[in-house]
Amino acid sequence: MYLRKELWAAGLALAASLAVAPANAEEPKHGGTLTYLIPADAPPSFDAHRETTYATIHTAAPYYSVLIRVPPDNPASTTEFVCDLCTEMPTPTDGGKTYTFKIRQGVKWHDGSTLTAQDVATSWQYIVKPPKGVTSARQSYYEMVDSVAAPDDSTVVFKLKYATTAFLPALADPYTWIYKKDILEKDPHWYEKNIMGSGPFKLVKYEVGQSITGERNKDYYHKGKPYLDGIIGIFADKQSVRVDALRADRASIEFRGLPPSARDQLVKELGNKVWVQDSDWNCGNILTPNHQKKPFDDARVRKALALAIDQWHGAPALAKIANVRTVGGIVFPGSPLAATKEELEKIPGFWPDIEKSRAEAKKLLKEAGAEGLKFELLNRNVDQPYKFVGTWVIGEWKKIGLNVEQKVVPTGPWFSNMRAGTFDVAMEANCQSVVNPVLDTGKYLPHKVYPENYGYYDDQKSIDLYEAMQKETDPKKQREAMRAYENHTLAEEMHEIVLPYWYRIILGRSEVKGFKISPSHYLNQDLSSIWLDK
Amino acid sequence: MYRYIVKRLLLAVPTLAGAAALVFLLLRAIPGDVCVIRLGAGGTHVDPASVAACHHQLGLDQPMIVQFLAYLWHTFTFDFGISMWSGNRVIEEIALRLPISMEVAVMATVIAVLLAVPLGTISALKEGTMLDHVVRVLAIAGIATPSFWLGIMSMILVLNVSSAWTGRPWLPPIDYVSPFQDPIRNLSMVLLPAITVGYRYSAVTMRITRSAMLEVLREDYIRTARAKGLLEQIVVNRHALKNALLPVVTLIGIEFAFLIGGLVITEQVFNLNGIGRLLVQAVQNQDNVLVQALVMLVVVIFIVTNLVIDVLYAWLDPRIRYS
Numbered sequence: 001m002y003l004r005k006e007l008w009a010a011g012l013a014l015a016a017s018l019a020v021a022p023a024n025a026e027e028p029k030h031g032g033t034l035t036y037l038i039p040a041d042a043p044p045s046f047d048a049h050r051e052t053t054y055a056t057i058h059t060a061a062p063y064y065s066v067l068i069r070v071p072p073d074n075p076a077s078t079t080e081f082v083c084d085l086c087t088e089m090p091t092p093t094d095g096g097k098t099y100t101f102k103i104r105q106g107v108k109w110h111d112g113s114t115l116t117a118q119d120v121a122t123s124w125q126y127i128v129k130p131p132k133g134v135t136s137a138r139q140s141y142y143e144m145v146d147s148v149a150a151p152d153d154s155t156v157v158f159k160l161k162y163a164t165t166a167f168l169p170a171l172a173d174p175y176t177w178i179y180k181k182d183i184l185e186k187d188p189h190w191y192e193k194n195i196m197g198s199g200p201f202k203l204v205k206y207e208v209g210q211s212i213t214g215e216r217n218k219d220y221y222h223k224g225k226p227y228l229d230g231i232i233g234i235f236a237d238k239q240s241v242r243v244d245a246l247r248a249d250r251a252s253i254e255f256r257g258l259p260p261s262a263r264d265q266l267v268k269e270l271g272n273k274v275w276v277q278d279s280d281w282n283c284g285n286i287l288t289p290n291h292q293k294k295p296f297d298d299a300r301v302r303k304a305l306a307l308a309i310d311q312w313h314g315a316p317a318l319a320k321i322a323n324v325r326t327v328g329g330i331v332f333p334g335s336p337l338a339a340t341k342e343e344l345e346k347i348p349g350f351w352p353d354i355e356k357s358r359a360e361a362k363k364l365l366k367e368a369g370a371e372g373l374k375f376e377l378l379n380r381n382v383d384q385p386y387k388f389v390g391t392w393v394i395g396e397w398k399k400i401g402l403n404v405e406q407k408v409v410p411t412g413p414w415f416s417n418m419r420a421g422t423f424d425v426a427m428e429a430n431c432q433s434v435v436n437p438v439l440d441t442g443k444y445l446p447h448k449v450y451p452e453n454y455g456y457y458d459d460q461k462s463i464d465l466y467e468a469m470q471k472e473t474d475p476k477k478q479r480e481a482m483r484a485y486e487n488h489t490l491a492e493e494m495h496e497i498v499l500p501y502w503y504r505i506i507l508g509r510s511e512v513k514g515f516k517i518s519p520s521h522y523l524n525q526d527l528s529s530i531w532l533d534k
Numbered sequence: 535m536y537r538y539i540v541k542r543l544l545l546a547v548p549t550l551a552g553a554a555a556l557v558f559l560l561l562r563a564i565p566g567d568v569c570v571i572r573l574g575a576g577g578t579h580v581d582p583a584s585v586a587a588c589h590h591q592l593g594l595d596q597p598m599i600v601q602f603l604a605y606l607w608h609t610f611t612f613d614f615g616i617s618m619w620s621g622n623r624v625i626e627e628i629a630l631r632l633p634i635s636m637e638v639a640v641m642a643t644v645i646a647v648l649l650a651v652p653l654g655t656i657s658a659l660k661e662g663t664m665l666d667h668v669v670r671v672l673a674i675a676g677i678a679t680p681s682f683w684l685g686i687m688s689m690i691l692v693l694n695v696s697s698a699w700t701g702r703p704w705l706p707p708i709d710y711v712s713p714f715q716d717p718i719r720n721l722s723m724v725l726l727p728a729i730t731v732g733y734r735y736s737a738v739t740m741r742i743t744r745s746a747m748l749e750v751l752r753e754d755y756i757r758t759a760r761a762k763g764l765l766e767q768i769v770v771n772r773h774a775l776k777n778a779l780l781p782v783v784t785l786i787g788i789e790f791a792f793l794i795g796g797l798v799i800t801e802q803v804f805n806l807n808g809i810g811r812l813l814v815q816a817v818q819n820q821d822n823v824l825v826q827a828l829v830m831l832v833v834v835i836f837i838v839t840n841l842v843i844d845v846l847y848a849w850l851d852p853r854i855r856y857s
Contacts (some may be wrong), residue, residue: 041815044572044619050584052573132589135584137573192621207623208630209807211709234709234805237815241708241805244689248696248705351554412566412820415574420565452574498545 028514032532033230037242037254042209042235045192048175049127050135051387054521057174058255059212061525062231063110064177064197067101067120067156068168070434075518076279078335078435081172085198086156096163096473099171101156108219109180110202121150122181124158126188135190141170141439163473169436174522200226200528203390209235220528227514227531246274246507252532253508256521257281259384263505273510277517280325281502282332282440283431285389287377288496291457292421295373300364302494305425306349307361308400313354314392315500322388325503330441330486333501334519336475337437347491349498361400374403375424379422380414389499390427394458418454426454431502433522437482438470444489444496455495462495464487535848539670539841546837550830554609557829558602561822568592568618570818592618605826614827619819624827627812632794634710635801635808639793645732646739647786653736654743654782655775658751668739676737682799689803692726708805727804731797733791735849742785746778753777776850778781781844791839793833 040055048056048064067090071082083089086101094099107115128145130136133213144167146159160167177197183190195203200222201214212233217224232497234251236242243262245251247269258266266274289296289305311327319325327350331338344350351357365371379390387408394404404425409417417423432440445466447453465488469481489495506517569588589595593604606857608615614624657669689705696704706722713720750756751774759769798810809828816824847854 008729036836041811042620044819045621092587133587135573135587137581137584139584140581207710207807208620208627209812232709235807236708236805238805240686240689240803244693244705245708245805248693248703250705250708410566410818411565412568412818416565416567419567421568 026320026513027157028227028531029533030227032534033228034228034530034532035230035232035234035251037245037251038233038235039237039242039254039256040235041237045266046195047192048177052137054256057522057525059233060195061174062199062201062214062527063195063203064199066176066178068172070172070523073516073523075516081168085178097160099158103154103156104221105154107198107221109198110196115198116153117150117156119181120152120178121148121155122184123178124148126184127176131188132292132486138173138175162471164438164470165473165478166438166470169434170439172434174433174525200526201231209281211235222528226528231527249509252512255506255525257323257504258507260320260505263507266507274507275510276505276507278503279517279519280333281504281520283429284501285386285499286428286430286496287499288426288428288455290421290423291455293424295368295370298368299493300368301370303348304361304364304400304493306497307357309349309393309396310354311350311500312352318392319503322385323502324389324500325384326501328501330444330489331437331482331500332435335437337479339486343483344471358400372401372403376407378414378417378423378426379406379408381408381410386427398480421456433520435519448450457495459493542841549837550833553833554606554830557826558605561825566820571819580756593682594700609830615823617821617824618667619821621756624824627824628827631807631809631812635797637724638731638797638806639790641724641728642732642735642793643786643790644713645728646736649736649738650743654740655747658747661748673737673740677733679734681731681734682803684733685727685800686761688726688730710807714742727800727806731793731800739782739785743782746781747774750774750778780847780850787839789841791836795828
């Protein structure tokens, strides 16, 4: 009976999902106010250069412009980038080390003044090399950048230290909002508490922890956009509130992602009054064994942990209750640099024959003298999907005789335990915005070069393989280099265990049109393409 | 009386200092770091230089004693400092949320008193009757039901009933509007949480009212009043109820103080941007400055409420004098 209900709900979800396709081909209508839910408390600040939470993006992205971005009409692309403030995507010169961007003319700030290349260059200078006392959360993404300059009011030139394919995706990062030069130079902290950009919407009012309201920017430079007259973002950190609000039409959409159970419930109750879009998510849980603790310093034990987990059968089952679905390696599955299924199946932990895999795991544990090992899995006190995935993994480990207790703690102690190395195995997440495999896989580098790797291992070969891959610009050779780095990280050393990637499910009321899902909840959030069919 | 009030207020100073020291030390004992949470909560890379800069900006690189003295200074100058999470003044963060919590607390208290005192009194007067049993069941159900569960159920009920009646599910607004701006919208948002909280609150008060009334009704002076031929209404209202209200007032006061900062889950369930929700967020974010201020606010509310209750005692029972 339960299975039948689930199938019915899934069928409805699929039908609703398909129903959106022709809607996107419709002629957009102007007008109306979109009420959307921000699944968070108030953001710590409005300054995207310093913050890392999506709460800042979902709150204030509609008020800002960026230099380049993922295409709003195809945000699922992992390789394509288009101009926002520039006029055309440049062809790099100087052996791939110089990028010259022409900046749109006549772009107005919301205060009525004119935006120039000086504003763009200064914003980027603050991101790449922030002055003392200013925080740039993603400064390390731009280590390849040597200088940013605006030789005139319509040109911005980026000079790189070395050519790399990581540069353009990093440049399209959704947190790289363009700020006004005069304001930044007068008070670099001004943007933490104030909003003044050149994006599709102008700020009307902000009520801390309650809502943020914007109105259409009539001077917006993408002609005809935005379609909406206004937007209201309501902060609602509790999932039940968001689901009820969508059900009662108090809000039309939320942009982070709902769990499958909420999707099924709403689709069942609202039928064709809602649509669903879903996508692989550029976020995934990874298991990090603490190499400083015995017996996790032994590669055989780490491999056994991976071999016990039946990813191919577990992922689809888990997808029914948790925001996870696709099995992948260290690279996001949608990227050309990602391992194919055949390549993955050669790596321990991804073998298709789970019986053989678990037999090997038991053998390795016996050899390492770690049969019946007892340990703790440190996990974060977040339901979706951390605790679901943690519970599943422990069940898998039990099948090879391991006795694992899940230690679930709030975010603060979770971080501090990992930073202090006071854990056995930790459930982590690697969550990125623009799919940028070269930078995203930095997470698997040793702690000494990537301080947020909590495995605490030293491995020069890993660093060498990564650097070779990072600086390779030929796509085929880079793919081979990525495989070598992945094989070393997973197959040879099993430094980390990569679990199924998260799955993003967006549900909107049927009148909301123009939204296209991307593999990240950070992307495509300026809302300029959204319109209401009312 | 005035001397008593002044004395009580002076005694509040060491209480506040003790509470301040305790909350400061307890928060420092919890592992975690507001900067790491802020910079890395999304699962993205956390740059150690950014963490260090954040520590410096927030004064977390200062010795503990320096941080404690700064905190004491902020507390006793009613400044409370700057939120480590939002960078806003703590006093502003609280001022924004306090009216919402106060509104729900006052409404819940009014609902509770209006339900509890008459029903508790009737239950005592009609002891052992069907009416008494009904009131007692109502009270026990209220005590046994967590208000957050009742809140969720009431939301679902409203959604389902409105859907069945009108074909369109209806829900109260989830974004707060001041009562001065739009009283109807404000009321439709606040009423449901006030009822769910008020019901539990009334259940406890109902039980206390009933047992206090039963005790008083068995007193000799009540028997004397009846023997004198006084009207039952006068016996109950003037002689019994006023005396029975002493423990009820204590309970109402304590519950009210608790509601200001204690509606943690109810505020989340109804998306109310109040003090309880702020406290949860501050604890999750390890915003120690904000947590300290909120705890001190609750302590002050309890101290003031207790003082008001003691003063009310003297009015309710003329035998009590504080000279």
